[in-house]
Amino acid sequence: MSKTPLAQAVAVATLGASLALPSLAHAEFIKDSKGTLELRNFYFNRDFRQDTPVPAQSKAEEWAQGFIMKLESGYTEGSIGVGLDAIGTLGLKLDSSQDRAGTGLLQRGGRGTGPAEDSYGDLGMTAKLRASKSTLKVGTLIPKLPVVQANDSRLLPQTFSGGALNSLELDGLTFDGGRLKQYNQRDSSDYEDMLMTTGGRRNITGAAGVTADKFDFAGGSYKWNDSLTTSYHYGALEDLYNQHYLNLVHVLPIADKQALKSDIRWARSTDDGDTNVDNKALNAMFTYTLGYNAFGIGYQEMSGDTGFAYINGTDPFLVNYVQIGDFANKDEKSWQARYDYNFAGLGIPGLTFMTRYLTGDDVDLGAAGNNGKEWERNMDIAYVLQDGPLKNLGLKWRNATTRSNFTNDLDENRLIVSYSMPLW
Template structure:
């Protein structure tokens, strides 16, 4: 394990030291690219009923500078990626912090005027196998680093990805620290624990994972992953995506099944969960209509890493994640592409989620609780002219439940507005 722990701290700098100036001038520089993303973000979650905090409401400006190198020539190629993040406060106050947009003092809740960080990722490639070490943002069924605020969540560690076998993508890795979306400090890895599900103070120095995606056919992709957060929980994921023609349109079926249990001393408490979800979407021209169902069984909620996005079929819901013990959730979603009405770049989405059979501690409402959410989203990307590729997105959610007032999730109306523009520097 000691050798593994040194990988993420030495690979990035070691990559630079191993590359000669001549090789830098070849594939490393020639195939590199750099972008600067400007993101203006307004977040407003207005709580209903009695609450110690009536709202979380902030407005911020973010900048994300990304450099991606090519690889040096030869059997073994070396490269280096870099990411610079900067968040600036436009409007906030101690009574409205907690949106995830801005860092703040945990004692006074005073928001910081700015926060920033730099991440480096060294990489080595042989054929179609790549090893990365340093700053990582996994996008896997057992861990998805959240990009859903002003700046993205990141992790520290090493990840191996191989596509040397036709139709098979293998992933394996090890992480020891996480950096939340509104933070500049790496910290030990913890569990999300809304509604007192787990001990959110329990920490781990090791999240390991392995698995892969196999393209069985042009229509069907199979997935399996195993992950362990040392001394806290272990998790297996089995799923598939099937996307094929049906009549004049196409039907996409997405099945996800997470099986979770305790690992070692179970520092965060008991973990016993199976989460099954299926989402089927039929697309015809500009229209897409989806119907989904998710059910949790076992004695606890589904565990996932704090700040990350749980990769279940309720993914993308704004105010809740619908992962309470015993919960059963139905959802319907409709998407429309306004290009069919001669407005290219404009898209809309409507979604409704309804959940029941929730089991909570008696202090939070007890058995047979329910929750629901209605979402609406409009997005537009400017197609031409001076502001070409400027992207606007407006999202509104109405969330309601019958939990006790002291529960983590409370009735709210939520509004998110963000304007993004990515400039290619070279």
């Protein structure tokens, strides 16, 4: 899309405000810039179904409107290119109350226990340097790696502050490394020191309320050919845990419009300080694609003295991490059956359907024995308009039910309307 003079002026003013451009010769900084605005309307309802004891809150239900603006510059010319990115977020309360707050959509007052605030948001900036096929970014980051995956399942995305290097210098090899210092949770306007997840029946001790000053990560993935990719990543949350993660993804073509995808993952987590983290996580997902259908079977097994360790609020890289649960408690073994259908096969492009069922058992309940059990059922129906004035408008309904003999029983519905538009 060609840029108007106004769009170019916005690019310079917004993206170049913190850069001292030596001359207008650095035209690529402006020419290669782009901006998008995503509108996200989100209704969330979670019904607490347990009868005994009577829960303090019967349900969590809120409705909100989110705005996510992303601006990315190009790079200045020369052997080392300089650029600047920005992300601005705003969440607005449409409906909430004290007895229904806590969905993760809205920021709450009273140190996270009060009513939802009318609005919240943040502005993040990221400086970037590019040399050859390597890029260094410092500032606001949204990492997507096996050892740290920022959460974007609510109104606004979780972000981090820090520095990250991505290198593609060797053919087929992608290297990532860096350090994260703090995070801004998906329902917050403030950056905080990082915590690790300790909920559920993980049997993790020594981590409650303990913050980390840094998270260091490094690793790489290698694409052997069009069918096979392997990776190794390392992550360390200071004084809390170390983690090594191996992943293999293989796609086996079988026939026309038929393939078998194997996604095998193994992680080893150990303590780094005063915690007792000790976990081995084996998980795998096998998906058979037949035309517009996909059939999946997943297995996940936790072993060691604790459950799986990860940064609080992030998405753990586990095949059985789904809408509500992660099935990552101490000694838990879980299975997943999944089915997907793309209605393009019936002449309705843009309409998709997914359903899955997961069951887990052998959870260590301490003195009560290894008889913890849980199950979860999910269903997603999504439609994205393919043409017309509202092209790319997305509609999604997410439904989930979970039952357990050691934690909350929940019924949940999420209705999401999203629309992303280019700013220039």
